[in-house]
Amino acid sequence: MHKTKIVILGACPGGMMTAVRLQKSLNLKEAEIILINKEDYHYQTTCLHENAAGTLHHDRTRIPIRNIIDLDKVHLIIDKVVTIKPEQKQVKLEKQTIEYDILVIGLGFETESIGFPEITENAFSIKDINSARLIKDHIEYNFANYHNEENNEARLNFVIAGGGSTGIEFAGELADRVPELCREYDIEKLFVRVILLESSNTVLSEFEPELAEYAAKSLEARGVEIVTGAEVKECQPEYVIYEKNGEEVKLPTMTTIWAGGIRPNPILETSGFRTTDGKMEVTDHMRSKEYKEIFVVGESALLKNESGQAYSPSVDTAMKQAAVIAHNIKAGFNNTRLKQFRTKTKGKVVSLGNEDGIAVMINGSTFYGWKAAFMKQLRDNKYFFHLGGISLLMQKGKFHLFY
Amino acid sequence: MHKTKIVILGACPGGMMTAVRLQKSLNLKEAEIILINKEDYHYQTTCLHENAAGTLHHDRTRIPIRNIIDLDKVHLIIDKVVTIKPEQKQVKLEKQTIEYDILVIGLGFETESIGFPEITENAFSIKDINSARLIKDHIEYNFANYHNEENNEARLNFVIAGGGSTGIEFAGELADRVPELCREYDIEKLFVRVILLESSNTVLSEFEPELAEYAAKSLEARGVEIVTGAEVKECQPEYVIYEKNGEEVKLPTMTTIWAGGIRPNPILETSGFRTTDGKMEVTDHMRSKEYKEIFVVGESALLKNESGQAYSPSVDTAMKQAAVIAHNIKAGFNNTRLKQFRTKTKGKVVSLGNEDGIAVMINGSTFYGWKAAFMKQLRDNKYFFHLGGISLLMQKGKFHLFY
Incomplete structure (x- = not known):
């Protein structure tokens, strides 16, 4: 019996969350899950500026993939994606080529050079x-x-x-x-x-x-x-x-x-997909409009709401998209109903060091100072909780005291 | 009444120890003690290789001068010595010129470039x-x-x-x-x-x-x-x-x-003193043979024993020389007897990381392994004890456990 080969590119928040959900929901007799990433760890992009300034050690920001993903259920390949060949349903890596039946693209971002x-x-x-x-x-x-x-x-x-x-x-x-x-x-x-x-x-x-x-x-x-x-x-x-x-x-x-x-990983462009600013347009099932066996999550996904406006990418959005993708992949096996991605923007938070920040909520209310810094912390902690439950939250979460 | 102006150049082990002894023994109504150093801290040269490798923080190696020296008794000037003018009894610093009646030169070493x-x-x-x-x-x-x-x-x-x-x-x-x-x-x-x-x-x-x-x-x-x-x-x-x-x-x-x-600080040479390999010859009272108001301690002092052999410089030797210098300066006020420098070599210890080392004693016995590493530690601790007593030892001393 041919197992359906599900290949996830990138241990970014969307890729990780897809794998976490699929390892729980799928029957591994009928499906094989493969996660491909450059490194053996995942990291929280929203904390990198703290690592760069030296106010937070990078081990507080990154998580070994094996701590989140059950490697008996998900096959982890440490390699770098070179190109995607959608016609052949292949992904060329530096050291090997992988075939897929279903592909989840979550390759994250790189720094925008704005043409200079x-x-x-x-x-x-x-x-x-x-x-x-x-x-x-x-x-x-x-x-x-x-x-x-x-x-x-x-x-x-x-x-x-x-x-x-x-x-x-x-x-x-x-x-x-x-x-x-x-x-x-x-x-x-x-x-x-x-x-x-x-x-x-x-x-x-x-x-x-x-x-x-x-x-x-x-x-x-x-x-x-x-x-x-x-x-x-x-x-x-x-x-x-x-x-x-x-x-x-x-x-x-x-x-x-x-x-x-930042801008999306350029591999979509160099692989010849139809893109807009490096993003691939998806349906509200998070499925590529060109190839129905390809899902896209996070920075690389271009998804418009009813009024034609694109959702702005965020870690929070990527996590929700991943949940939809995992549900829809599972639904494909059972022939059950597909889910649509629906979300409201949550507002924006910017930290200003450890004890200060600004935030604006979707209802227009604004926050300053330690309350905003605390909201940013909550957001980071919520992320750890969704990804790895209480144990990851306790291990990596931030519990600064404000006074 | 003219106070005798005692100027100590360098907060090296010899300079520090001279100042520590003099601040206790001298009557500060008749003498003024001035210590000149580039930085406001003293450091233990025998630990610098650990700071360089990153196995010991540099704050464990250095000591703020004010922690050892009573700044009500000793006037500390943070400045760099440019030249010594023995005929005028002056020391030219970068920011000022200082007169002296008695000069103690303890300017330490620099790295030998062996002509390349x-x-x-x-x-x-x-x-x-x-x-x-x-x-x-x-x-x-x-x-x-x-x-x-x-x-x-x-x-x-x-x-x-x-x-x-x-x-x-x-x-x-x-x-x-x-x-x-x-x-x-x-x-x-x-x-x-x-x-x-x-x-x-x-x-x-x-x-x-x-x-x-x-x-x-x-x-x-x-x-x-x-x-x-x-x-x-x-x-x-x-x-x-x-x-x-x-x-x-x-x-x-x-x-x-x-x-x-390493080689002695070149200021002795550039100031025109008679030197041998950068060192100034001293009597066994640690006094310059050229200028009786100048004492020299540590790397810069060339002192020969009865058989004409030069003492090899070490921190231990410098500390003992400083005690002799402090005694002889005090004796000059009281017209009491001068002390002569006499010491036996103590043997040599080389550490090999934290838990290994080699040592050879003056009686020819040799040590390997943790015993030698422990001896090196003891030596470092003894230094702290002599310089700043129990409190400095507890603060900076090393108490690794060997097993």
């Missing part, structure tokens, strides 16, 4: 555990070098390019970390600059002006310099040049963090 | 807290970079040039640290190489062959590759070239630690 590779190639970006850990060590290494050179200010200037939520959240964490770094490396705080460059006229432009202003003030109170209307023109290993009001400013720095947004 | 600045300028050396901390962070930074590049083995090859006690002790600590670094950065130990290059035919040539061999075996058992008869020819930021048996070997590495010995 010459700017971003000398900048760091927060995209995964490896890059976040590198940023942390790069910052520390510059502090360590300072007293071994003659007053090189480039070592202690840290530039964040982009005032969206990634840039702001990272700036908040770094502002929290700087005093600790100053103690560790015997450097006066006075000499350390954290400079956030934003090309538009305000940071967090997707938020209400009073919330964005609150966030800016919170960061500035902790020493972050925010420069709006500043367009990055050049980024070299030892300096950055930005233009503001027609004038060019050269900033000596050995650390530029590119926080200019 | 072109080799050592791309290498790291373990000379103070700043350089040790930089090495630690440089090693970590290379580990962090590894997964962000395409298999660059230079990141994970660590070369130690010099198989004397500094090189061996550092190799021992690094061997202890590597497994921890591998866990932290998700790297298989297999990929990490620690390579120790020694130009002569044996490491630790000042030790008996069986002890040197024991040390080599201990390191090799923990993965250190020891190459004897290897002369370093070139050291670049991304590789090292050494010659062995007439053949040149190129080793890709971004980390070369130069462990080729």
Whole structure:
């Protein structure tokens, strides 16, 4: 008897949640589940900025896949996806080629370079555990070098390019970390600059002006310099040049963090799928419109609501999509009814370091300060709970006390 | 009434111990004690290799001067010595010039470059807290970079040039640290190489062959590759070239630690004193033979015993010299008898990581393994005790348990 081969690409939140649901619901005599991922661990993307600033150890952010997935039920392959061949129902990996009957694509995101590779190639970006850990060590290494050179200010200037939520959240964490770094490396705080460059006229432009202003003030109170209307023109290993009001400013720095947004994994495009901004359009069953045996989850899925508006991707959305996908795969075996993806946006939360934040709810109510920081924590904890139950929550969850 | 101005240069072990003794014994109505140092802390040079490997935090090695010295009794000036003018009885610092009646020179050591600045300028050396901390962070930074590049083995090859006690002790600590670094950065130990290059035919040539061999075996058992008869020819930021048996070997590495010995601070030479190998000859009262108001302690002091042999410098020796200097300065006020410096060599101890070591006593008996490691610990602890009493010992002392 031929077992149906279900291949899940990527241990991103959507991929993981699909596997978690399928390992419980499917009859493994009729189906084989294969999960393919570059590493043997999953990580929570919403915490990477903390790992990069060094305020949270990366082992608090990542989870060995074997802790969540029953490897007797799901076959885990550690390999990198090279291309998908939908006509042959094959996925080419670096070390082998895998056939599938049902494919779930959840390959996550990469950093958006907005068409300026010459700017971003000398900048760091927060995209995964490896890059976040590198940023942390790069910052520390510059502090360590300072007293071994003659007053090189480039070592202690840290530039964040982009005032969206990634840039702001990272700036908040770094502002929290700087005093600790100053103690560790015997450097006066006075000499350390954290400079956030934003090309538009305000940071967090997707938020209400009073919330964005609150966030800016919170960061500035902790020493972050925010420069709006500043367009990055050049980024070299030892300096950055930005233009503001027609004038060019050269900033000596050995650390530029590119926080200019994210885009879906380009493998969909390079594999020849029909895409819009790198995303594949899906039905509300989360199924590709081109290939009915392909499901897409998370960043790569383009799903429009009744009024034609695309859902904005979030970890929360991806988890719900995964539940729909797992249900619909199971329904395919039983010929039961398919589920449709329906969700309301939950509002937005941005943390500003450990003890501050802003949030806006779907009903329009807004929160500042520790309440918002607490909401962000709740959200992270809820994620752990849904993925791995109480035990994962207790192991990785955040239980800061606010006072 | 003119107070006698006693100026101590350097918070090295000898300088610190002189200040500690003088602040107790002198009548501060007739004498003023000034201690000049680059930093506001003192550190234990015998632990720097542990800080550099990352097995001991640098705060365990250094002590704020104010914790040991009563700053109501001793005037501490944080500044760098530029030159000494013995004819004018002046010391020129970067920010001011200081007059003295009595001068104690204890300026410590720097790394010996053995006439090859072109080799050592791309290498790291373990000379103070700043350089040790930089090495630690440089090693970590290379580990962090590894997964962000395409298999660059230079990141994970660590070369130690010099198989004397500094090189061996550092190799021992690094061997202890590597497994921890591998866990932290998700790297298989297999990929990490620690390579120790020694130009002569044996490491630790000042030790008996069986002890040197024991040390080599201990390191090799923990993965250190020891190459004897290897002369370093070139050291670049991304590789090292050494010659062995007439053949040149190129080793890709971004980390070369130069462990080729130390030499006294060159300020004695550049100030125009008569020196031998950078050291100033002193009488057995620890007084300069040229200028009777100048005392010299530690690395910079050249003192010969009755048979004309120079005492080899060590922290232990410097502490004893300082006690003699403090006594003789006090005696100068009271016109009492001067003390002479007399000491026996105590034997030598070399640690090989946390739990192993070798030691040879003055009576010729030898020790291996945890006993020798324990003796090294005892020696470090004794130092803290002599300098700052029980409270400093409890604060900074090492109390590893051996089993």
